[in-house]
Amino acid sequence: MARKCLKIVTFCIPPVGSICIRTTQEIPRLDVTHLEVTQQAKNVDVTNLGETTHMDITHVEVTQETTHVDITHVEVTQVTTVMDATHQNEDKLFKVERQRLSQLHRRLAVDVEFTDLSYSVLEGPYCKKKSHKTILKCLSGKFCSGELTGIMGPSGAGKSSFMNILAGMRETGMEGEILINGQQRNLRTFRKKSSYITQDDSLFPNLTVLEAMMVGHLQCSLTRFCEVNEILITLDLMECMHTRILYLSGGQRKRLAVAMEYIRNPPVMFLDEPTSGLDSNCCFQVVSLLKTLAQGGRTIICTIHQPSAEIFEMFDKVYILCQGQCIYNGTVPHLTTFLMSLGLHCPAHHNPADFIIKVASGIYGDMTPALVNAVKNGMTLESARSLFSGPFLALLSPFFWPGNQNCNRYSVILGMQQNKNLIAASPSTETHIVDLVLVIMLTLVRFVFHIVIGLLFGLVYLNIGNNAQKVSYNMGFIFLSVLFIVFTAQAPTVLTFPLEMSALTREYLNYWYSLKAYYLAKTMSDMPIQIICPIIYCCIAYWMTGQPPEATRFFLFTIILTLTALMAQSLGQLIGAMCKSLLVAVIIAPSIAIKASIFSGFFVSYNTIPVYLRWMTSDSICSPRYSFEGAIVSVYGMGRPDLDCAVEHCRQDKAEIILQGLDMEDAELYLDIIALVIIFFLLRLATYFALRHRLRSQR
Numbered sequence: 001m002a003r004k005c006l007k008i009v010t011f012c013i014p015p016v017g018s019i020c021i022r023t024t025q026e027i028p029r030l031d032v033t034h035l036e037v038t039q040q041a042k043n044v045d046v047t048n049l050g051e052t053t054h055m056d057i058t059h060v061e062v063t064q065e066t067t068h069v070d071i072t073h074v075e076v077t078q079v080t081t082v083m084d085a086t087h088q089n090e091d092k093l094f095k096v097e098r099q100r101l102s103q104l105h106r107r108l109a110v111d112v113e114f115t116d117l118s119y120s121v122l123e124g125p126y127c128k129k130k131s132h133k134t135i136l137k138c139l140s141g142k143f144c145s146g147e148l149t150g151i152m153g154p155s156g157a158g159k160s161s162f163m164n165i166l167a168g169m170r171e172t173g174m175e176g177e178i179l180i181n182g183q184q185r186n187l188r189t190f191r192k193k194s195s196y197i198t199q200d201d202s203l204f205p206n207l208t209v210l211e212a213m214m215v216g217h218l219q220c221s222l223t224r225f226c227e228v229n230e231i232l233i234t235l236d237l238m239e240c241m242h243t244r245i246l247y248l249s250g251g252q253r254k255r256l257a258v259a260m261e262y263i264r265n266p267p268v269m270f271l272d273e274p275t276s277g278l279d280s281n282c283c284f285q286v287v288s289l290l291k292t293l294a295q296g297g298r299t300i301i302c303t304i305h306q307p308s309a310e311i312f313e314m315f316d317k318v319y320i321l322c323q324g325q326c327i328y329n330g331t332v333p334h335l336t337t338f339l340m341s342l343g344l345h346c347p348a349h350h351n352p353a354d355f356i357i358k359v360a361s362g363i364y365g366d367m368t369p370a371l372v373n374a375v376k377n378g379m380t381l382e383s384a385r386s387l388f389s390g391p392f393l394a395l396l397s398p399f400f401w402p403g404n405q406n407c408n409r410y411s412v413i414l415g416m417q418q419n420k421n422l423i424a425a426s427p428s429t430e431t432h433i434v435d436l437v438l439v440i441m442l443t444l445v446r447f448v449f450h451i452v453i454g455l456l457f458g459l460v461y462l463n464i465g466n467n468a469q470k471v472s473y474n475m476g477f478i479f480l481s482v483l484f485i486v487f488t489a490q491a492p493t494v495l496t497f498p499l500e501m502s503a504l505t506r507e508y509l510n511y512w513y514s515l516k517a518y519y520l521a522k523t524m525s526d527m528p529i530q531i532i533c534p535i536i537y538c539c540i541a542y543w544m545t546g547q548p549p550e551a552t553r554f555f556l557f558t559i560i561l562t563l564t565a566l567m568a569q570s571l572g573q574l575i576g577a578m579c580k581s582l583l584v585a586v587i588i589a590p591s592i593a594i595k596a597s598i599f600s601g602f603f604v605s606y607n608t609i610p611v612y613l614r615w616m617t618s619d620s621i622c623s624p625r626y627s628f629e630g631a632i633v634s635v636y637g638m639g640r641p642d643l644d645c646a647v648e649h650c651r652q653d654k655a656e657i658i659l660q661g662l663d664m665e666d667a668e669l670y671l672d673i674i675a676l677v678i679i680f681f682l683l684r685l686a687t688y689f690a691l692r693h694r695l696r697s698q699r
């Protein structure tokens, strides 16, 4: 057992509670076997200026009554003698994690400083005048690189709002200053440097863990694969590497969300309650991962609800909120000291994290004004410093408060790392292609459905296409074909954006990709199915129902139905993009299609429609009027010869007469095609802007 003499510069002994010892040199994890102190103390906590050090002190002897002494040395032994098995395992795990993750490249150090930060929102019923509600009040502080900072506070204290403001997710209603590395925050640049992991860890459910990790890198290089492997091993996700996200447990999803951001390697990470819903072991894993990331020089800021004492100790700094105000901003070990200075004594063996939440919740009376004042008067970090009076300690004081030092230290170490390629090439095309492959079953169902309905219509309307006595049935077939294509193309796409909105918001606001890239990918990946399905349907139904056996007519009929599918798909996307509620989108979409069908020209001719409603036939861009007209003209127009008729003086054997009956004798097919193409592009454009507006309004 190696014995070592360490120079301890000082330690303070509060009347009750923990003892804080600080050393001048960097030491590895050590166990102190014997330490003479001057007053009874139950909990002993030792920290130093170097790498995090926890000393387990086995014996504390009280020899004299004083509250403040200088100690010149203390006897220590190397690690492992006192630690129990659990501690040993955790320590080992932590070291392995650190070793693994340290192999991944480091990023630029980013310190986030904020001064007099306030945030207010407008609230009140929709119909009445809204009033201002102040959620955050004059918050100031600095979160440094290399630190794991926890934002704590009772429910409704403003933790999430604070994180949203800091991360740049919200701007409206914000006042105050946010500095990044001492410079005014440029939101766009900062968002590229940071990532935000929301509470609901919105992930694309159909990807496997490995696919989710590989997204964004079109070349699946060996290095990339190794990096991903390392992270998955570290996060204990190897076993579920090929499991779809849909089936992951809550803890696995949380770890994957962190891992996915980690692979981007941003210098700043915000996490909204990363441990919510996790068991203690998972919480430990997640927080120790965050600690490791912080030790790699990143700025890690997360909100956390009542952590266990073990997890609480892992935070370098805590920022505690109560009613939107800061009631503590400092290191974990000093929290009890700070509270004591205000007469709040954390009971022995009591978790300080629980204690402060109880204090903030008013269990010990309304302490908020006193705490807020104490923070404003600099008593968080400063308060404990005041215990170390004397010129000698004043000289050494910069060494005692590693928070400030860390900022500089990591800045120096990491400042040389250039932030070259933070944003991955647009991953969305890949995401959606992978997504598409994964929903192959759904695609197959759609293909099969088009074949089955094509056959069904073909059998029901078998060979009626050239029968003059069954013209009305044939028109029914054409109208039903348009309606079938509209519904099958529109229904799945209505759900697309409402279902993906949270994942899209997270990834877009984290600058994984641009909205253009996402939207283009979405459009491109869906398009082949929307084109192939109508073609399959037409190949079956057109010929079975005995429509004119001419390649041109078949070709034009198919084009009209394909354009109809694309238009309906775009309309579905627009409805989905505009509706915040999935339920509303699902109700609105078929209602619009039904409304449009009335004016399609099948149920009622243009001249029969009341004048004041005629605008709906042409101006309503979602109307299948052009589709129906185009399909009818491709079948009955373009100088079609007379139809077969079994009776003499048949009135429906002339194609022109059929068209006249529908007020379509002057209809031009090319105009219908052009109209459908224009509507398609307009709807796509409108969808893009609707999405953009929705994403921007999230800020």
Ligand SMILES: Nc1ncnc2c1ncn2[C@@H]1O[C@H](COP(=O)(O)OP(=O)(O)OP(=O)(O)O)[C@@H](O)[C@H]1O
Residues within 6 Å of the ligand: 121, 122, 123, 133, 135, 153, 154, 155, 156, 157, 158, 159, 160, 161, 162
């Ligand atoms: N847009 C808003 N309009 C009105 N009130 C709001 C709005 N956003 C937040 N609040 C209010 O601000 C307060 C702080 O909310 P916030 O979600 O930040 O709290 P929190 O500390 O994260 O709570 P929890 O721990 O329960 O998630 C709450 O009282 C909440 O009702």
